[in-house]
Amino acid sequence: MRIATRSVSRTTASSMVVAAALALVGVQAAGQTASAATNKASSIATCTSANTQLTVTEAARPINHLLLKATNTGTKPCYAYSAPFLRAGADAQAPLPWAEETIPQAVLEIKPGQSAYAGIWTFSPDGEGGSTKKTLGVTFADRNGNATNQEKTLTLPNGGVFFNSVATVTYWQDNAADALFW
Template sequence: MRIATRIATRAAASSLVVAAALALVGLQATEQPASAATAEKAAPVVTCTTANTKLTVTEVSRPINHLLLRATNTGTKPCYAYIAPFLRAGADAQAPLAWAEETTPQAVVTLEPGKSAYAGITTSSPEGEGGAKEKTLGVFFTDRNGGAAGKEKTLTLPGGGVFFNSAATVTHIEAANEDGQRQLTRHLLVDHGVSRPAYVGTIEESPDVQARFDGFRLACRDVGVATGDEPALRLDRLTQEEGARAAARLCERPGPLPGALVFANDQTAVGALRELERRGLSVPEDVIVTGFDGIPLSRLVRPALTTVRQPMVRMGEEATELLVRRLSGKGDGEPVSRMLPVTVARRASCGCEEKPLAVRPA
């Protein structure tokens, strides 16, 4: 499920601008607090600009009136995407609109070389006023003080132009499931030297489930580790009981135990931890175990579970909003795609110590 927050803006058609907060795809676990002092200590990291990133803007089929902006780090060093970039819809836009404070990431976004971040843009809605068809989108990055960093990049909007009105909105952005799993798996292969990882998935067929396995396979391909076209095991349900059974089956197979058990969610990984302990095996010394979702239990088990953390509270808020809109007749009944930031949480189950993370104020 992909869901994201919205920013509603009101402005004259001649100065329509969408401000987009970037979130790293496959964010590394060492998430940096959103302060200039912390960022400065993390050298050698430079500020993201249009000079060290490749920018593309494309249409999405659902929801309607949406665009997807992608920024990929083309440099050789990680770069910081401070606060939010500003997007100018149309050559006549005079100044960027202020972006909503509640959509600001709670950490400075670190974009690794070759990695991408996304902004989902709502261009118009029936509630909006005025508007015009614009042919270009101007992109500015910001520096650590909120000023302009580098030069503006002008992108050509798809389809010969896109209509913007005063109801233009921007979705807060997320790393996709694929990218989060890819970063986590790469961490195991590169940083921990795992050469025989085993992915434990499910028989369920859904875009999210497939994306996680795709991310696993891509990471293996990146590093040159052989992997099959199917998970090591497919479970009927993603529960603790099924996770325990999966660990037992893998332990009882002929040959050595895999170097890492990469589970499709946290519940199955927690079940595996308990089964491995029952068998007298030590995590991570004998085998690494990882999950996906970042549920509260993942921090409470011992060893604490390395996982890809999703913003559960915001996902619930967005799901509730969509449900209310649908029940009130405001929704169109079609599936809605949203994006939210995910982060890799490196913990004891892979042999790491969790780094302190910025906390969202209550």
């Protein structure tokens, strides 16, 4: 009877050692994965006017829309957080509102040489007021949704664009079609 007890105890002890070893390996692997994710996140910058080239063009369709394009000119990827803060005209008191229905499922990572896009709805006959603006101030958002304080002023096409109360901008998208779809 005693021999059977020892056999069970040794088996139990061996199982416990194996389980502890596996748990330790799992903790180390989880730590390495978390460390790798942290290192990747820290190696990706926030997109700003310093590491991107910004252009604004009139969209053929839909009417009353502009397309804002941000191309990464840096040497490492950057994150285009949320949507751009846009100031239509030098006298704008507040940025254009963001189209909440265009929130992407993840933050957009722009690799060097690649682009992100935002659609801008400028006016609707149903909107109120409005005037023609000649410039568009663009500021990127940081990871907390705040402005980066590095505005780039772009000249609007056709000598100016009419904006009224419906003017809205989409969140950053990975292609022009999605940015102009809404």
